[in-house]
Amino acid sequence: MRRVWTSGAERDDRTGTGTRALFGETMRFDLSDGSIPILTTKRVFWKPAARELLWFLSGDRNIRRLVEQGVHIWTDWPLAKFNATSGETLDRDAFEARIVDDADFAARWGDLGPVYGAQWRHWPRYTATNDGLYQRDPSGIDQIAELVHGLRHNPSSRRHIFTGWNVAELIDMALPPCHMTYQYFISDNRLSSILYQRSCDLGLGFAFNIFEASLLLRMLAQQCDLLPGEIIWMGADCHLYRNHAHLVETQLARTPRPFPRLDFARRPADIFGYAIEDFLVTGYDPHPAIAAPVAV
Template identity: 40%
Template sequence: MTGEKAYLDLCKHILNTGFNRDDRTNTGTCSIFGYQMRFNLNEGFPLLTTKRVPFKLIASELLWFIKGDTNIRYLLENNNNIWNEWAFEKWIKSDEYQGPDMTNFGKRSQEDDDFNEAYQEQMKYFKEKILRDDDFSKKYGDLGSVYGKQWRHWRTTQNDTIDQLKDVIASIKQNPHSRRHIISAWNPEDIPNMALPPCHTLFQFYVADGKLSCQLYQRSGDVFLGVPFNIASYALLTHLIAHECQLEVGEFIHTLGDAHIYSNHFEQVNMQLQREMRPLPTIKLNKEKASIFDFELTDFELINYNPHPSIKAPIAV
């Protein structure tokens, strides 16, 4: 299974064979364990066409990881709100929060219009404080030792740090056939200090025939909302590293542990499955930038992306 069909087949497989399971968010899921998809990056950039997936959010989040940043201020400056809920939850659970009760805000905001109005008001205030108040941003905007920290500043028992991303790029250049081109985001010691333990936990690069491929192991995948982002994000990362290492792109291989569809996403998934796939877009990078650490949002161009309309669904926090 390749291309967008691989993703749609995953959705069908979960709905047809998955187990109904409770989960951390008390939303409920239909879940399977162990699945793999393959995407040939020479056949197009794997951004879904059966619903619009916002590329700028994916690109800005990836650049956030690459920078080693863990504070949502950079994301908010780029109009990216995908990590807001985890930072917001940290604030509303603090002694400093004096607003209305926001317990279980993710679910309640979908079910109660009055509550949703209060929630949106509190979230707006929270975002404004993150953007303008340095002390507040440091305290409540930081998500802890999440992806960017582990990729760029892995802490050792000797209190040194390892720049995994920089080291892997150097390794690909110097010893392309190594079987050790690996980056891990799963640092057991730091898990308690993360707003959300890493879902995409480990990835490995592979060079053959002048092409760079990447395989991701993802322990947990929100198949409707999260996995389309993950596919495109790691495809973009593969393009970036291939560019710096003067290689062509090969495959992105996506291996999932617990792949699940939340119970309040069933209707949206079935709507998406009724739509016809369209040709995948292509991605163009600014060739004047030699290092992935120099890229900004304006250095990416998505060409011929013509998807079906977006499909909204609540996020489980």
């Protein structure tokens, strides 16, 4: 963060906000001692992040389930689309209330397109019909189920990969995947992972990205009878928004504290059976939260 803020290239961006950015950065986090990388230089509300990960793993693409749980992180994109299309000027609270109360409204306006979970669990697959045409298999390819099977039955494979970067469907997504490709590696009964992130908002997004990737690694390790190893984070366009000066300068002035510990309350029957109550985070002692706007 300090290097990006002091020496990053000044760049325009899609949102019109402007950024400072570095390209091609790497960080490594050792999870073998049970710790979990949740930032301590500001409070990270990790439960919404965990709920987002569980939503991804469900394969859902509509914000309704998130909003019902008080998770607002995906609301800004469909809200902006609704206001631009309808000519109304709903605020977030009014829009979310309609999403929760009206199933038809949620189906139309809460859908994000084939974002993360849709690709993770239902990557499109087409099968030939008797008349020589192709039809889409509604279930698609479950990349997560196949990953778990591969980790269990072929641990030395170099193909333990899943991705959300489906080129054919990017145009239909509310936001193309930023944390786009995950790969896993087993050595000495320890599971390690690389997350390749094409675009990283260091001020807001990174805190969720690294926590969720680490949480997923721990869940996979538990399901596959493995110990946690390392998570390696690879960021391509690593940026800070120009209007996040207060956030950046406040964080950089603070002294980091030790990472907390993650334990599980139980072992579900499969990777899709986890609930928020299963995640036990202890020893989290962060500095206070810092508010900052999201660039949409």
